[in-house]
Amino acid sequence: MSANILEIKDLHVNYGAIKALKGISLKVPKGEIITIIGANGAGKTTTVSTIAGLLKPIKGEILFNDKKINGLPSHEINHLGISLSPEGRRIFPELTVLENLNMGSYSSKDKAKIKGDLEIVFNLFPRLKERMKQLGGTLSGGEQQMLAIGRAMMSSPSLLMLDEPSLGLAPILVDEVFDSIEELNKKGVTILLIEQNAAKALQISSHGYVLETGNITLSDSSDKLLSNSKVKEAFLGV
């Protein structure tokens, strides 16, 4: 088995006539935090949606633990151990917080394990435990983001993909969310992080990819990207 949990080779994805991804390749090594940064419309969400099986590529390969997964329906990809916390949180507004989390562990039959995972999520986000019986739609933006991440964790994935977890959050909450991502990673979960908040994302990740209009234009260790003049200019506002 290779050291990469996920490998993408020459991936092309179209939205109707629009070419959203024009042949990207990337690697996610086991146990690390890898980030994809880029402006709006660069193709970041398209990338993770395609990995999760919501979109079908027209060309290229997605390998998960060396096995080809593109073409599989999204529920089967979830069963393999890939979980996505989608852009815009997408929590179920009329299910309770607890039901939302239970949706995350839907395919698991091991009740003891579900209980254990629930404890982990509640330890990470105590606020969710307090609001367990509340409807998802009544939570604040930050709480909804915690719920979305917690829900994605409930299937105990080996690869967790987070699409813009800091979007629309107050700065203090952004720190909280990033802390919890690091904590999760320490527990052994490999993380693919999509962010517009490039500075933050590069600080916690080991490697970064820069996506521009459907192409990967830069790929380097996060430390080097942080000091890269092009990245500084385009994303860090320095």
Added chain:
Amino acid sequence: MSFNNFIQNLLNGISIGSLYALIAVGYTMVYGILKLINFAHGDVFMMAVYFCFYAVTLFTVPWWLSVIIAVAGAALLGFLIDRVAYKPIRNAPRISALITAIGVSFFLESLAVVLFSGVAKSFRKVFPSFLGEMIIIGGEEQVKYGQNVIVGGTRIPVITIITIITTAAVLLILWRIVYHTKQGMAMRAVSMDIPTTSLMGVNVNNIIGMTFALGSALAGIGGILWAIRYPQLWPYMGFLPGIKAFIAAILGGIGSIFGAVVGGLILGVLEIMIVGFFPSLAGYKDAFAFLILIVVLSVKPSGLMGQKEIKKV
């Protein structure tokens, strides 16, 4: 109207309303998850009655077993309709699905004409005769034409009571399924957000199939109760009850299960009461349901319990 009459009419209305509710729930559940009006729903209702009829007359199974066969048959038929007709066009525009639904409805009606002939059949001898009896409360015994008969009193058909009790029990079971099982939770999740539900590892097509099967089973139960009350079988018998139940679902707020039940009961009771209070309007009984539809659509299109659709841009 005397008090006896009022009670009779009220129970009668609740009983008819229960049948509308049973069928309306199927419409509303499918609409809730697919935003599709399944016009074939009334024909599943019809098919179930034929299943029941032939199970007893042709295969001579006991009547209670025929009920189980018919309800299971209806559930399977609903599931198959989704798999064969709706699943292939899941991502097509809603109008395509609507036209398909009308096509499936015509197909089932024509199939029934071919298989069972267009000549009406009687359902009267299929079930035990106690179902056709009346419970009489009060009244006095008199001798008329050389026979002892009871005059006056409140008369309640046995089937009215059975219909109300069965409906209540079935809806209670449905409520348990939707709100207290994992699959029910997935059904509610699908009705909110299909792609995100599939991200949770839920096979969405199975959940949709299950919803069709559940709704169709309810329509099957409604069909059998309907046929005991109006014992005439023919391939188009599902049309009017289907449309009325659809109106009930709109009245209650389409997409809401509780709304469908409330809408069904209101429609049933109003229909019977209008005829009871104004016997001269009896001929307009069916038109009355459509009047309700027009009023609801023009005054409160989201129905009594429905949520206003918020289109996010």
